[in-house]
Amino acid sequence: MNGPGPLTVVGDVLLDHDIRGDVGRLAPDAPVPVVDVTADLHRAGGAGLAALLAARGGREVVLVTALGEDRASDRLREVLEGRVRLVELPLDGTLPEKTRVLAAGRPLVRIDRGGGEVGPPTAAVREALQRASAVLVADYGRGTADSVRPLLAAAARRAPLVWDPHPRGGPPVPGARLVTPNAAEAAALCPAEDDSLGAHARRGAELAQRWEAVTVAVTLGARGAFLTRPHTPAPMLVPAPYTATGDPCGAGDCFAAIAAAALADGALPEEAVQRAVTGAAAFVAAGGASDPALWRSPGTTAPMDRPVGDAFALADSVRARGGTVVATGGCFDLLHAGHVGLLDSARRIGDCLIVCVNSDASLRRLKGEGRPLTPLEDRLRVLAALGSVDAVVAFEEDTPETLLRSLRPDVWVKGGDYTPEGLPEAAVVREWGGQAVVLPYLDGRSTTRLAARAARAARDSRTTS
Template sequence: MTHGGRGVSGVDGVRGKPLVVVGDVLLDEDVEGDATRLAPDAPVPVVEVAGRRSRPGGAGVAAALAARDGREVVLVAALGGDPASDAVRSMLPPGVRLAELPLDGTLPVKSRVLAGGRPVVRMDRGGGTPGPAGPTVRRALAEAGAILVADYGQGTVAAVRGALAEAARRVPVVWDPHPRGRAPVPSTRLVTPNEREARLFCGAEGGEGDTLRAHSRRGALLAERWGAAAVAVTLGCRGAVLARAHCDDPLYVPLAKEHDGDPCGAGDCFAATAACVLADGGLPPEAVGLATEAAATFVGLGGMASLGAGEGPTVGGEPAAPRAGGDPFALVEAVRAGGGTVVAAGGCFDLLHAGHVQFLQDARRTGDCLIVCVNSDASVRRLKGQGRPFNPAADRIRVLAGLGCVDAVAAFDEDTPEALLRRLRPDVWVKGGDYSVRDLPEAAALREWGGQTLVLPYLDGRSTTELARRAAFRVP
């Protein structure tokens, strides 16, 4: 698993301590084949079996994914003396060290039948009760540099909850919740429910709606309820929303590229990547950004089938080419008439650079069209001073309109685009990650018609001012 910018393995991480994965382990079995006909005695597909595959499931998947970059991982889980438990022990990768709780009963086994790579039916069997934590488990939690919790409600997390609550006060804890599990302990650094789980945990208080605003509101509600630093609501092919309690600045992280495939295990990949980034000293926005791309790539590489295939998922990929556009006001009418989402973004865009392009590509993915609101020459001069802009408005507009992710461009003469936005009335207004929603005067205008202001991640180290300085002084 590649973490991108930091590139720090668990062996050389800033903490120098292992990542501890705590949770319920099970045995996953996949029966794979093709279905080209129905059974003669019932309207069910007949699967011609081509092969079988077994692997550790539940917290075992998260531990295996976290260990793929060479870091030291300790898996705290309940295992017994049954064949399924023995199979899991034998299949864990060399980088995962076990700290076992006793298991009274048998390890759960989850069996899926897949036809053409898609699940047809799932069968569950087995189950047991974890016993008390011994000295090996207590020592592993005390020596953890970071902790990932995968609570499937089978009792492992409940057995060590007190130790987890203490650990959350001193090291980063990522909690991957499940409907049958318990609430995260207070001070958890990041909780990672998917959108269905977030709705379930919020109940009626979370409200309805499938908008980014609705998902971020549920994330903020859960962060407050659980006493967590942040909640990342994962949205599948739409990316993720990072929210905090009592904060109206949600961070939306779109996918650079959508991947088609079996999503089983994507949530484990997301949580494992986020935990690794936090273990290496990263912050939640960075963790969520890298985790979103890693989970999507994991699906694209075959999901669970890729776990034994050598090289792990990496972050990257080019976005799909958006459609072209034209007059901004006509475009707004057409998109809105079709029930689409209108997105607007703004800036000077003088000396267009890679940071601008990344920002605009991400903005375009939040809706069905992107209109760029660009400062006029006089507006740029008032904001940036004499000597700016370097490129006149006509040139800047032409360059922006030539980008595949831009559907239309509109210029404004004022210091802020508020007047233009009131004419366009976009559903979403986006700004780069170095802004706060509460500091943007446009945010108040958006609220007038129920629009949403979002802050998107920006590509660090790219700056028009820095480009101009290097060009002027010929800095290599």
């Protein structure tokens, strides 16, 4: 075998079915709302969502799960086709299906159906686990993990294994590199404590010892995650980089998927958890499992990538109350005083400021090889930490025009190294009645000058040493 193996996800899948609509009347034959359907969506849930999230960015992912010959299983295969490689266990019964009826985004009723008995592992399952560069187990207690448990125990001795436990599932196999219970799951297993940070840390250490795990990360939602080890009095708290206010559905799957991918790439558990906390916050801010970008056909691109704060929901909210949406954009490769002054001034123009940021590939095409000096995730995080910035969103194209047509700001701002008539986006924002403006720029500050100054300082240091 050449090169590293795929990331293998093992666990129970289900078909999520959302019926969305509007309610404006009651039925004449009973006091129940009538839902006028506007959308009928099918998505992968459980281990299927975890596998899809792990495969973002082009990573090879194998999903080991139980599927049957029923309609829901066939629909699930269609949803995952071209995204992950399926290795199936036999399912005697029907795939679990969770149907929600929603009005104005709020659930009215949920209907669960389906289920069956998982059969024994096949030779293809054994091969998938033997070739894996890392293994992620999403055990929802429906039989998949139990069916292959001896194989998982052997895999944990060969490769990093991440176990995402759930109340209905069994304990992780010994030797798991990382186990990721949420705070409620950890509290249910170790109930004799309060909900203080110290209690979460003690629970994590106790569970790591009980499960014979290398590390346990107790996820705390908006507070981040606690990384603990057996018998270790000083755990590591990884706080969330910002408060994400979107739909948290699927955040645990996202956390586990990112952590498993990081371990597959050789990261330490501490690094994996830091990446997972940041990635889960961005996932929630983008709308969680309901984010349409997750379910676009393979090969298509969204007008935005990796939002920090839900820029689109923010813009809609500000416009709805009659406010002014201000946006600006750039590379922000090395944040300096000129950037900070521009952002402070731009925020004072309106009621929110959204910053559009060139992706790494976009910046490299614009500035040349050797750039960016700072990767996108770090640039987004630094910008989001500024008090003047309400949301950040990245774009892959050479210009933000596609993103702006989705965002539709009232004011588009650039620094004084442009002229109003020379702004390439000016014509775009005029399409919806927006205005492009140029603000004064702090003279003498630029990323290029900062980089050149740092290079000179490094050369001088080598010369004198």
